[in-house]
Amino acid sequence: YKVPAVHHLSFTINQGEIVGILGESGSGKSSLSRLLLQLERPDEGTIMWHKQPILRKDLQWVPQDPSASFNPRFRIADIIGEGLDYNERLSVKEREQLIKQTLRQVGLQEQWYDAYPNQLSGGMLQRIAIARAIILKPKLIVLDEPFASLDLSFQREMIALIRSIHERYHTAFLFISHDIRVASHLCHRIFF
Secondary structure: OOOOOOOOOOOOOOOOOEEEEEOOOOOOHHHHHHHHOOOOOOOOOOOEEOOEEOOHHHEEEEOOOHHHHOOOOOOHHHHHHOOHHHHOOOOHHHHHHHHHHHHHHOOOOHHHOOOOHHHOOHHHHHHHHHHHHHOOOOOEEEEEOOOOOOOHHHHHHHHHHHHHHHHHHOOEEEEEEOOHHHHHHHOOEEEO
C-alpha cells in the first residue's frame, strides 16, 4: 500500500520571490523538494515554471547537510564549478575567475579555492553549497532546511546572504523548513 507524500498540492512561486514551505517532520517537505529537483517523478500531475515544464538546469539545491553532497576528494573550486562543466563553455581562466568571484559573493576569500571540504567549518560549507547553487544563475533555488544545523549567529548571517543574493540576481527561492521564526525573517510568503 502506497502512502502519498504529496497529494493534490498546487502553489505558485513568482519570479524573484522567496516562498517558505513549513511543516513538521513527515509532512512531505523533502518529497516535494525531490519532485521539484526531478530526483523523483510524480505519479501524476505536472511541475511547471512560467507555463513551461521546468528544466533541471534552471533549478539548484542547497541541502541541510552540504558535506554529504560534496565529494571529499574534490577541491572547493571543483565543487563550486562542477555545474559549469555541463552547462557553460568557459576557458580555464574564465572558469577560475567566475569561481573566485562567486566565492567572494558568498563571503569567502579566494584562499579557499584550492581547499578541501574537511578544511572548512559547517557554516563555510553551507556558503560553498550556496556558491555552487548560484554560479549557474538558476531561476529557482530550493533551500532544504539549510540552517537547521547552524547556531543563531550563523543563521542570521545566512539569512543576510540569501537576501543579498536575492537582491543581486532576483532569483526565486523555495525555503523548506520547520522553523517559522527563520521563515518569517526570510520569506515573502509562507505555505503550511
